[in-house]
Amino acid sequence: MTTVETATGAAKTMVLNMGPQHPSTHGVLRILLELDGETVVKAVPDLGYLHTGIEKSCEDKTYSQAITLTDRMDYLNPLGNNLVYCLAVEKLLGLEVPKRAQYIRVMMVELQRISSHLVWLGTHAIDLGAMSVFLYCFREREEILKIFEMFSGQRMMTSYIRIGGVALDPPAGWRQAVQKFLNMMPTRVDEYETLLTQNPIWIGRTKGIGYISPQDAIALSMTGPTLRAAGVPYDNRKVFPYSSYEEFNFDVPTRTESDCYARYLIRVAEMRESLNIVRQAMERITDEGPVKAEAPGIIPPQREKMKTEMEALIYHFKIFTEGFSPQPGEAFVAVESPRGELGCFVASDGSPKPLRVHFRSPSFINLQALPKLIEGQLIADVVACIGTIDIVLGEVDR
């Protein structure tokens, strides 16, 4: 059991156990709150309830097998997890991914960003008492999941992004489906804004709540919308571009108020920017072209080739029995997930299984700043602050 040291003396304060089962913690998170009346004196997060040892399991699988585990960390951003892992392994291998596959990746992760922000907006609003927003958000999220199902056969755990490219060629009719979504979505975002942006209750619950200074945010290694709401324009897509993001034209929204309301405005603005990126990516994706890199022995050969070429059959057999062995070394790649900087560190010792896979999960590190946000605030604001840093407990505990 974790115990809390009393900061202001035992007689005045009481300790309240929030969670591990609490609807506003979005998973299984326990927070020990020391309260003086309704004011939080001290907060100690206690985590690990969803720890499944994904990093250890990765060490016992081949490089390609580990992709399916990455989906299950941040279950609102599975494509982003696939992407960062594949980018890290590709860096280890020195593999160049075809442009067409890179654009498909960009389009998919941006759709994923919108769907993740939709879940965030819906659940955050429900935490603060605005029930109907949730239904609207999940209606649009469903459309995005339908697009994912069309591309990969799966709604959530897609494992669509693979080492060297993506799993499959885009299906027939994908352009119409994505275009339909792009036509519909901007007015829907306006709809959410009419429900919330000027809503006096929403403003009362979020404005001026959960302030953190930019210096503190950087010192506590915060990234993502929370850091950008504090006025620091740090976005990996701009600062350290990957997967051809440097060719795209988009803005990084920032604000300076650094409260829950500013973070809400940032995420809504990011949804609009993501729509913009999806539109550009769609124009760049050609109808013909490879979706996987040409790398015998690493990328599985095409089915037709296996039936006519001896080498292709041997490679197929070797890749699926033994795997491939990158040269010894280490690679760290960071991408911008909906929650912040999602990093992947892969170390190879020259064997077909990774020596070490580590994920720098933004939820885990942003959660560290929670006590800073809520200490001195009212207990009702704790819910707003947990919601506003947008944690996914699957990723916090891995």
Place this chain on the structure above:
Amino acid sequence: MTESSSQNANVVVETLRSWSPTAVAEVIEFRSETTVVVPRNLLRAAAERCRSDAKLQFNLLTDATCVDRYPIEPRFEVNYHLVSIPRKDRVRLQVRLTGQDPVVDSVVPVWPGANWLEREIFDLFGIRFNGHPDLRRILLPEDWEGHPLRKDFPVEGYRDVPSSGDLFKKSSML
């Protein structure tokens, strides 16, 4: 890209060397990433230098993690991934530790964000950080025995799992 990163690497290595000639034990360049290996006793001072030096400005500690190279000694490599937001640069600081004495100075006084990252390394690898304000397990229960990300910890854990022979015996009995 490779050129600019090796220039940046030179900045880090030169600045650290000019501060203390022994501060850089080794420099590894791999896939346009720079790893600066720092002797254990100088880690915190070198980290402070990386953060505060006007030429480096590594103000964001983005990640800290460990690699276990068991049975090779020194088996542990603790990696700190640093980002300089103003200079748009990344570097990795590495410290090597032996299995007998897996202790290193904590960098929490330099970057407060290292707190949970070092707790995670302590929890999963059993590396102790001197001067850490709150060194407790973070992901595993407090009564857990061992450190599961060490290479000598079996993937399936230490639970009593019946061998396949036992299972066959049982199924033939049924």
